[in-house]
Amino acid sequence: MTVWFLRGLRRGVVTTRYPARPDSSAADLPTPPVFAARAIGRALADRLVEVCPSQALDREDDELVFDVGACTACGRCREAASWAVQPSGVFELAVTSRAHLVKRIPLKPERGRT
Amino acid sequence: MTAVRPGSRETLAGLLGSIKGASVAGVGNAVTLQLPAAELEPAVDHLTRAGARLADLFAAGQDPAVLHLVWALDEEHQYLVVRAEVDGEDYPPLSDLAPAAFYEECEIYEQFGIRPATGKPLNRVALPPHAGPDFPRLGRQPRQAPAEVHAPHTVGGHAFEFPFGPVRQVGVESLYYGLVTSGEEVVDLYLFTWHKHRGLEWRLRGQAPRAALFYVERTEGLSAIALSWAFAAAVEAALDASPPPAAQRTRAVALELERLYNHAAATAALCQATGLSVGQSAAEIALEQLLRLNAAVFGHRYLFGVIEAGGARRAPDVDALRAALPAAHAELRRAAEALLTTNSFLDRLEAAGVVTGEQARRLGLVGPVARAAGLAHDTRRDHPAPPYLENPPVVAARTAGDVLARFGVMQDEAADSVRLIGDLLDAGAGAGAADLRPGGGRSRSGLGWAESSRGEALAWVSLDDDGRIARARLRPASVRNWRGFDDACRSQNVFTDIPIIEASFWLTVAGTAR
Amino acid sequence: MSQGELPIPSQPNVQQTPAPQGERGDPATEDQAAAALRQRIASQFGRSLHIRTLDTGSCAACEQEIRLLAAPHYDLHRLGFFFTPAPRHADLLMVTGPMIRAFDIAARKTYDAMPGPKVVVATGACALGGVYPADAFVHGAVDRILPVDVWIPGCPPSPLALLHGLLVAVDRLAEKVPELSFASDSASGKESG
Numbered sequence: 122m123t124v125w126f127l128r129g130l131r132r133g134v135v136t137t138r139y140p141a142r143p144d145s146s147a148a149d150l151p152t153p154p155v156f157a158a159r160a161i162g163r164a165l166a167d168r169l170v171e172v173c174p175s176q177a178l179d180r181e182d183d184e185l186v187f188d189v190g191a192c193t194a195c196g197r198c199r200e201a202a203s204w205a206v207q208p209s210g211v212f213e214l215a216v217t218s219r220a221h222l223v224k225r226i227p228l229k230p231e232r233g234r235t
Numbered sequence: 236m237t238a239v240r241p242g243s244r245e246t247l248a249g250l251l252g253s254i255k256g257a258s259v260a261g262v263g264n265a266v267t268l269q270l271p272a273a274e275l276e277p278a279v280d281h282l283t284r285a286g287a288r289l290a291d292l293f294a295a296g297q298d299p300a301v302l303h304l305v306w307a308l309d310e311e312h313q314y315l316v317v318r319a320e321v322d323g324e325d326y327p328p329l330s331d332l333a334p335a336a337f338y339e340e341c342e343i344y345e346q347f348g349i350r351p352a353t354g355k356p357l358n359r360v361a362l363p364p365h366a367g368p369d370f371p372r373l374g375r376q377p378r379q380a381p382a383e384v385h386a387p388h389t390v391g392g393h394a395f396e397f398p399f400g401p402v403r404q405v406g407v408e409s410l411y412y413g414l415v416t417s418g419e420e421v422v423d424l425y426l427f428t429w430h431k432h433r434g435l436e437w438r439l440r441g442q443a444p445r446a447a448l449f450y451v452e453r454t455e456g457l458s459a460i461a462l463s464w465a466f467a468a469a470v471e472a473a474l475d476a477s478p479p480p481a482a483q484r485t486r487a488v489a490l491e492l493e494r495l496y497n498h499a500a501a502t503a504a505l506c507q508a509t510g511l512s513v514g515q516s517a518a519e520i521a522l523e524q525l526l527r528l529n530a531a532v533f534g535h536r537y538l539f540g541v542i543e544a545g546g547a548r549r550a551p552d553v554d555a556l557r558a559a560l561p562a563a564h565a566e567l568r569r570a571a572e573a574l575l576t577t578n579s580f581l582d583r584l585e586a587a588g589v590v591t592g593e594q595a596r597r598l599g600l601v602g603p604v605a606r607a608a609g610l611a612h613d614t615r616r617d618h619p620a621p622p623y624l625e626n627p628p629v630v631a632a633r634t635a636g637d638v639l640a641r642f643g644v645m646q647d648e649a650a651d652s653v654r655l656i657g658d659l660l661d662a663g664a665g666a667g668a669a670d671l672r673p674g675g676g677r678s679r680s681g682l683g684w685a686e687s688s689r690g691e692a693l694a695w696v697s698l699d700d701d702g703r704i705a706r707a708r709l710r711p712a713s714v715r716n717w718r719g720f721d722d723a724c725r726s727q728n729v730f731t732d733i734p735i736i737e738a739s740f741w742l743t744v745a746g747t748a749r
Numbered sequence: 750m751s752q753g754e755l756p757i758p759s760q761p762n763v764q765q766t767p768a769p770q771g772e773r774g775d776p777a778t779e780d781q782a783a784a785a786l787r788q789r790i791a792s793q794f795g796r797s798l799h800i801r802t803l804d805t806g807s808c809a810a811c812e813q814e815i816r817l818l819a820a821p822h823y824d825l826h827r828l829g830f831f832f833t834p835a836p837r838h839a840d841l842l843m844v845t846g847p848m849i850r851a852f853d854i855a856a857r858k859t860y861d862a863m864p865g866p867k868v869v870v871a872t873g874a875c876a877l878g879g880v881y882p883a884d885a886f887v888h889g890a891v892d893r894i895l896p897v898d899v900w901i902p903g904c905p906p907s908p909l910a911l912l913h914g915l916l917v918a919v920d921r922l923a924e925k926v927p928e929l930s931f932a933s934d935s936a937s938g939k940e941s942g
Contacts, residue, residue, distance in 0.1 A: 124573050124576060124577075125513045125514070125517075125573060125577070128517065128569070128573060129513065132517075135520055135523075135821050135822050136821055136822060136823070136824045136827065137822055137823060137824075137909070139909055139912060140912065140913070140916060140922055144909055146527050146530070146909070147907075147909055149527065149530035149531045149534070150530060150536075150907050150909070150910075151530075151534055151535055151540075153902070153931065154931070155931050155932065155933045156931065156932055156933070157932070157933050158930075158932040158933060174446060174449035174450075174880075175449075175874060175880050175904075176879060176882055177879055187931055188878070188879070189902055189926060189931065190874070190877035190878060190879065190900055190902045191874060191877060191878050191879030191880075191902075192874065192879065192902060193539075193874045193879060193880065193903075193904030194903075194904060195449060195539070195540055195904070196534075196540060197449075207933065209929075209931060211925060211926070211929065212903075212907060212909060212910050212913075213909075213910060213922075213925045213926075214901065214902040214903065214906075214910060214913075214925070214926055215899055215900065215901045215902075215910070215913050215914035215917045215918075215924060215926075216899070216900050216917075216924050216926050216927065217898060217899055217900075217917065217918075217924060218927075219877075219892065219897070219900055221924070221926055221927040222877070222900060222902065222926060224929075224930060224931045224932070226930070226931065226932040227932070363849075363850070363851030364851070365850070365851070370885055371884075371885050371886065401852070401855055402803060402804075402855055402858075402859050403834075404834045405800070405801065405802050405832040405833065405834050406802050406812055406815045406816040406819075407804075407812060407816075408804050408807065408809055408812055409803075409805070409852070409855070429851060430806075430849060430851045430852050430855070431804075431806050431846075431849060431852075432849065432851065432886065433847070433849060433881060433886055433887060434885075434886040437886075438881075453808045453810075453880060453904075454808065455808060455809060456807075456808035456809050456810030456811075456813075456905070457808075457809050457810060457813065459810075500813065503820075516820065516821050519817065519820035519821060519822075520820070520821050520822065522817070522820070523817060523820055523821075523822040523823075526817075536814075536905075536907060537810045537813075537905065539904070743809040744809070745806075745807065745808045745809045746809075
């Protein structure tokens with residue numbers, strides 16, 4: 122067993138300090154997107170809803186309904202509209218209430234509609 | 236993009252020519268033959284005698300259902316798809332001639348209602364017990380419900396059997412098996428995987444290939460690259476499309492990274508199964524470094540979202556890869572070297588879970604399980620698609636067929652993966668995809684393959700006139716290799732060997748149950 | 750991608766637990782319930798917590814991330830968390846997968862075998878209603894069969910995300926998502942809060 126003991130000593134500690142300190146490896150993790158408010162029109166929103174493979178997007182009138190819980194961070198919505206959709210960088214997504222994962226993003230208001 | 240090597244053409248032509256009643260229905264990266272059902276039995280006999288390996292068996296279509304047999308002619312570097320229309324409910328018995336087919340025959344019966352004409356009972360393997368007439372199937376419901384699995388066994392009258400699972404120890408997939416034992420010795424072991432059946436092949440119908448990849452890579456998440464590559468290649472074969480060379484190299488870089496982390500994970504699982512916590516920690520350090528490497532290089536720890544139908548969606552971060560890969564592999568290599576000097580570890584592995592070469596051949600096993608038993612098949616060398624044509628792997632093999640041999644094969648492969656990645660990066664890896672025009676191909680059906688860390692992963696796809704999926708067949712290596720697990724556990728092993736054998740197979744239930 | 754309507758088979762032997770928190774429930778009532786639960790949890794589970802895992806149909810990636818919680822890089826033991834294979838010892842149930850219907854009975858049995866007080870953590874996009882919609886194969890989300898207390902998104906959630914989720918479950922870390930809008934003021938992508 123000496124070989125293991127010495128190896129362990131040489132290797133040192135690799136344990137993360139999270140949550141006391143942030144962990145730098147988090148920067149490479151895929152994260153759910155952020156949508157530009159009032160910048161996406163209805164047609165594009167419908168396209169994003171269609172392109173999402175995971176039922177995370179829906180449109181209700183002039184709101185994009187984004188279910189962060191269903192999001193897999195696959196990036197397809199970002200590819201469809203990279204100017205309006207960016208990674209959030211947020212990986213700490215746990216909640217104690219399911220409703221808090223459902224976000225409503227205002228769309229670009231249609232001209233001539235109330 | 237043909238993979239038939241000159242010189243083997245004559246053997247191949249001779250072989251195909253001597254199959255009675257066959258007509259060539261398509262030539263691409265695989266040859267497709269059409270046969271009348273009555274000629275199936277002699278054809279199977281003929282191909283088996285010629286040394287062909289039955290790689291997969293599935294059905295497609297309804298009224299009539301069409302049986303598809305995928306044969307791998309490894310020496311001739313050729314895949315063969317044999318199609319036969321089945322009128323009515325019966326087709327000629329195949330698993331007597333090709334024992335590797337029994338599991339598939341059961342699955343086909345549950346999904347399509349067609350069965351071999353022997354009258355022997357078929358087991359319920361794929362669909363859950365409550366699957367009534369409304370349950371989504373790929374074809375017709377079978378007229379008679381399939382039997383429950385019970386392997387006949389006699390051991391001095393004292394064997395008893397108990398079901399184990401599906402909820403098992405912490406952090407492992409649900410798996411349900413029947414264990415037959417006379418006390419300590421494993422007399423028989425049979426697996427049920429229907430509780431993890433998510434109906435992937437059913438879900439893919441009607442989808443566009445690019446959208447379908449989201450589900451394909453989540454069929455068996457630990458083989459996301461291998462299965463999505465096989466599927467993308469099947470689509471490309473159907474549409475006569477070729478990914479750009481840089482994208483092909485990206486796929487291979489990702490596939491080798493996938494192989495690396497899986498072998499590290501299997502090493503950690505072996506240490507856990509043998510109670511060697513320190514070794515487990517060492518292997519886990521390597522595994523975590525490799526997963527972080529995947530995230531830095533391709534944006535996802537498990538390499539989801541890399542492969543696109545037609546090419547690759549993302550290019551690797553070459554600098555990050557070159558910088559961190561040597562250290563990560565060195566971590567795994569040092570752990571393995573230390574393990575090979577630890578007697579308590581070696582004692583548990585030697586002569587445990589033996590799969591003989593004969594068993595591996597008879598059951599059509601693939602991957603490290605087969606290579607450790609002396610069957611040195613590797614689709615990267617035997618059916619090379621770019622970039623493996625220009626960058627062939629060194630195929631690792633052993634002969635003992637036990638857990639230790641499988642461990643050795645995995646370590647050799649890990650080292651070779653590092654070499655391959657270096658060569659591929661030197662040649663240049665990038666993103667990009669070929670145009671996929673619906674109706675661009677002639678046959679609109681195609682076969683694809685990739686060598687996952689567990690072995691040969693296959694996919695076959697048939698597209699309709701709009702380029703959408705009419706039928707998708709997904710066959711991860713796990714589907715093939717679980718049938719060897721029974722034999723491996725049965726050979727004079729005891730209960731506590733089962734987790735060790737399971738770790739050395741390193742399959743998934745998700746990939747089998749789909 | 751429309752699969753059409755599928756007849757959903759009934760399972761007479763399985764009691765369906767009405768999920769207290771539905772997909773888009775009322776935040777105010779739920780906040781109260783969540784606060785009460787957090788209080789109980791903090792007093793009972795604050796120091797040490799035993800975790801049982803349950804796979805209801807995952808692709809196996811979530812399981813690999815969960816296993817890594819005990820690995821050197823993450824070492825959940827230093828935070829007072831322990832894995833246990835015995836439901837009788839467990840305080841918290843981590844559930845992955847889209848709750849395949851064939852798994853209903855096994856899932857309920859596992860949950861029922863755990864003595865109270867207990868916490869259920871739905872883990873990963875499949876368990877939260879993503880990836881697989883409800884149909885004849887799957888319920889689509891864990892909270893259609895079991896009462897869920899904490900939801901952890903991700904595909905798969907990384908061990909860091911899992912640690913955050915577990916610490917939220919025992920009220921040792923604050924949730925971040927309720928305060929975020931996932932909408933940016935401009936196309937630059939900065940969170941507008």
